[in-house]
Amino acid sequence: MGELDLGMVNWARAQFTLTAMYHWLFVPITLGLSFLCAFFETIYVRTGKEEWKRLTKFWMTLFGINFAIGVATGIILEFEFGTNWSNYSWMVGDIFGAPLAIEGIFAFFIEATFFAVMFFGWERTSKGFHLFSTWMVAIGSNLSALWILVANSWMQYPVGMVFNPDTARFEMQNIWEVILSPVAVAKFTHTTSSSFVVGSLFVIAVSSYYLLKKRHIDMAKKSILVASVFGLLSGLFTAFTGDESAFVNASTQPMKLAAYEGLYKGSRGADIVAFGMLTPGKRTGDGQEPFAFEISIPRGLALLATREWNGFVPGIEDLVYGNSAEGLVGAADMIERGKKAIVDLAAYKAARKAGDDAAGKAALERFNVNKDYLGYGYMTRPEEIVPPVASTYYSFHYMVYVGTFIIFLMLFFLKAGLSDRLAENRLLLRLGVASFFLAYLASELGWVVAEVGRQPWAIQDMLPVKMAATNIGSGHVQGTFLLFFILFAVLLLAEIKIMIKQIKIGPEVA
């Protein structure tokens, strides 16, 4: 496996970034609004009041507009694994492909089937079956997210598999280890509950717009009351699962944790930086102070990462250069062992080809000693294992700040709703509209933390991104990048236009 054209790798990265972040414009609303539609329709079926039916159909219309483009962009993402990341697909397709296939033939089929009933079955099916269909769309959407997040979690924490030296592929050994890995469970609960917050804020933003315009006042108040309860509880659950995700990161991806916390030098009882600006131009091992200024909470990071006041949290430089006092091996040693593994694997293949069983057996034994470091063998220097720190650090902190702010915002909306003072609190309503966009950005930046923080690995500690791409010229990807960019821009403008038009029409004729 020779090294690939870095220009191609970066264009493939750019295309995946564009497609994934565009796809994620639609997913959080699908995950959150689907459950809110199920809540609204359940209330309609229980009360039999037409106003709840009208309200449900209105939010379902907006859900449908959003859903259509979300599906289309998700399909493009899956194809990119084949077109742009064929080395990746070759090496780990047996494992990575399984949850993606389950998502398609199981979860998405549930969504798609019941989506049709939900939209076109109001007059054709019984109330009970229609309600069941709406719940199945919500459950199916979230099950879709589960399988995709299981696949992503395996990239962050590869478990349940074994490397086959004969084919140079990773093969699945235990699917339950993959599905129930601590990273997968934390990621699924954190990602979906944060999407419930975004979905709730979407309902609050549109309803706030109506209250500011003094239209559909009763419907807007009802919607805000339900959405603020769901948003508040989901926001609190998101904070809880976010904390658990960081704790899991400490053992599975310590470099990512160090990057998003801006921790260069590890220590026992490490402080956590609540507010801080990184020193511009800071490089690993350059001796500069990591922060231009900072406000820290004593021992906060030790408590977060180890659940102990005096626990050791490794910093970026401990992981790169090693820390003998804490038993950490530096990256230079791992790179050396990785290079030996590459040589021994090549020797094993050559011996097999020549029919020399004795030499093959000896090479395989040598390979097995260092096989866990195979991915490191493709690194050229220890500092290469450090992800882009600034983008990871700032994305993480923005996400935490906005997540905390949204919890308080939900509380204020709930309080105003309970005391029937929503319509007169115009500042809160304006905040409700604006905060939707803040939360959207926080949701996108959560993925920046997850994916940029994993760099330079496609699969943590096993396969570097630079070895995962397809060996073609970058011109191929540049062309489709431009095509997707134009297509996405046109689709987004069309979607926003249709969405705004439908919101302006409102619930009467929806």
Add this chain to the structure above:
Amino acid sequence: MTAVLLIGWIALIVVSYKAAVALLIKTNNL
């Protein structure tokens, strides 16, 4: 923790619905 997170996730949806209905009744908005 796996069980806590997964049961918590289901409880989040059930409790959200029940709390929303209770508050709609309380505020005479149902």
